[in-house]
Amino acid sequence: MARPRSFDEDRVLHELRDRFWDAGYSATSLQDLMRISGLGKGSLYAAYGDKHSLFLRTLRTYVTEGNEGLRATLESEPRAVDALRKVLLSPVNPGAERGCFLANSTCELATQHADVRAEARQAYETMTELITACVAKAQQEGDLPADQDAKEFARSLLAAQQGVLYMGRTGMDLDMLRSVANDLADRLLPR
Amino acid sequence: MARPRSFDEDRVLHELRDRFWDAGYSATSLQDLMRISGLGKGSLYAAYGDKHSLFLRTLRTYVTEGNEGLRATLESEPRAVDALRKVLLSPVNPGAERGCFLANSTCELATQHADVRAEARQAYETMTELITACVAKAQQEGDLPADQDAKEFARSLLAAQQGVLYMGRTGMDLDMLRSVANDLADRLLPR
DNA sequence: GTTGTTGTTGACCGATTGGTCCAGAAATGT
DNA sequence: ACATTTCTGGACCAATCGGTCAACAACAAC
Numbered sequence: 001m002a003r004p005r006s007f008d009e010d011r012v013l014h015e016l017r018d019r020f021w022d023a024g025y026s027a028t029s030l031q032d033l034m035r036i037s038g039l040g041k042g043s044l045y046a047a048y049g050d051k052h053s054l055f056l057r058t059l060r061t062y063v064t065e066g067n068e069g070l071r072a073t074l075e076s077e078p079r080a081v082d083a084l085r086k087v088l089l090s091p092v093n094p095g096a097e098r099g100c101f102l103a104n105s106t107c108e109l110a111t112q113h114a115d116v117r118a119e120a121r122q123a124y125e126t127m128t129e130l131i132t133a134c135v136a137k138a139q140q141e142g143d144l145p146a147d148q149d150a151k152e153f154a155r156s157l158l159a160a161q162q163g164v165l166y167m168g169r170t171g172m173d174l175d176m177l178r179s180v181a182n183d184l185a186d187r188l189l190p191r
Numbered sequence: 192m193a194r195p196r197s198f199d200e201d202r203v204l205h206e207l208r209d210r211f212w213d214a215g216y217s218a219t220s221l222q223d224l225m226r227i228s229g230l231g232k233g234s235l236y237a238a239y240g241d242k243h244s245l246f247l248r249t250l251r252t253y254v255t256e257g258n259e260g261l262r263a264t265l266e267s268e269p270r271a272v273d274a275l276r277k278v279l280l281s282p283v284n285p286g287a288e289r290g291c292f293l294a295n296s297t298c299e300l301a302t303q304h305a306d307v308r309a310e311a312r313q314a315y316e317t318m319t320e321l322i323t324a325c326v327a328k329a330q331q332e333g334d335l336p337a338d339q340d341a342k343e344f345a346r347s348l349l350a351a352q353q354g355v356l357y358m359g360r361t362g363m364d365l366d367m368l369r370s371v372a373n374d375l376a377d378r379l380l381p382r
Numbered sequence: 383g384t385t386g387t388t389g390t391t392g393a394c395c396g397a398t399t400g401g402t403c404c405a406g407a408a409a410t411g412t
Numbered sequence: 413a414c415a416t417t418t419c420t421g422g423a424c425c426a427a428t429c430g431g432t433c434a435a436c437a438a439c440a441a442c
Contacts, residue, residue, distance in 0.1 A: 041391080103357060194418045391436085
């Protein structure tokens with residue numbers, strides 16, 4: 001009969017994701033992963049496959065959870081336009097300097113790893129769809145012009161948000177980052 | 192008497208920068224650098240110092256040249272507002288998928304390498320100053336409201352531009368990227 | 383207690399890593 | 413031609429890399 005695993009796979013996955021996030025994929029060694037998880041190589045390989053498979057899994061987990069968060073944000077306000085504003089302001093948080101794990105990984109690896117590029121592409125298409133639906137709702141509520149292309153505007157909002165995220169990554173202080181996010185929100189969304 | 196170097200240090204620096212840009216810092220080995228430059232280790236170490244020093248030098252060269260390009264763009268139009276639009280559109284180019292070497296490196300390394308973070312911070316402060324001067328000029332020319340904070344607006348423009356740059360990095364196709372850049376330009380700048 | 387199955391550890395592997403150092407080569411002045 | 417100085421290549425180094433695999437442990441059914 002099977003012996004159950006003696007560790008929480010999801011909890012370990014999150015701990016390992018944090019290491020990939022902070023150090024990057026290439027600068028994270030199996031030694032690091034073993035130390036952080038408390039597991040031996042055999043256990044890591046059995047549970048997650050090789051290093052790259054493990055990394056992709058942490059990335060997918062991050063994207064899945066991120067999209068859940070995005071959905072929650074987009075549904076968090078009575079008026080859709082307020083939710084869109086919240087999306088733009090979302091990079092302003094105490095963890096701003098870490099940036100976005102997906103963005104960090106895409107910047108580091110997109111040229112040499114088609115699978116990472118594919119993950120990013122799919123993730124941003126999904127986010128674009130989610131934001132597009134919210135834009136359409138704001139249009140229906142009369143807060144955004146009904147004649148503009150919802151998807152095109154969604155892409156612009158996403159690009160602006162990713163710019164704010166990156167500014168956070170560069171170490172811009174939080175007050176300044178908030179000002180930038182608010183300024184962009186004021187210019188892109190009605191008040 | 193001193194024997195002169197038998198290779199062009201600047202040309203080699205550019206070739207090595209391209210490798211760091213495409214593969215990232217950590218995934219680039221001395222073996223790679225030797226193969227690309229055609230030099231032995233002794234020559235690389237003598238000319239550029241260790242791997243990290245070489246990397247920082249490629250980054251600084253990139254920033255210096257980038258700022259020259261930014262200055263040129265900001266002075267390339269009779270009206271300053273048109274130059275600002277050009278800055279927003281600058282990520283739309285055949286090399287869009289490579290993204291920005293500074294951004295890639297910052298995303299990969301900022302958490303673990305304070306010197307890279309410091310380079311990024313300084314670089315973006317310089318870019319912000321350059322764009323602020325251009326915004327002020329556009330205000331003088333009556334194309335932008337005179338009562339808005341030039342530097343704050345410059346930061347927003349830079350954030351938006353960095354967002355477009357990153358969208359390029361994710362592999363968004365060029366026509367779509369151009370649409371996003373144009374849309375943001377239309378919304379942030381008068382036409 | 384025994385048996386069967388799965389989990390775990392870490393030795394082992396070949397390869398690669400970043401960096402040092404020295405012998406020989408090349409450039410240049412005398 | 414010789415002497416001096418710097419450049420160059422690559423041997424050498426200890427350490428680390430990602431991954432495999434076998435011995436032992438643990439779990440569970442009988």
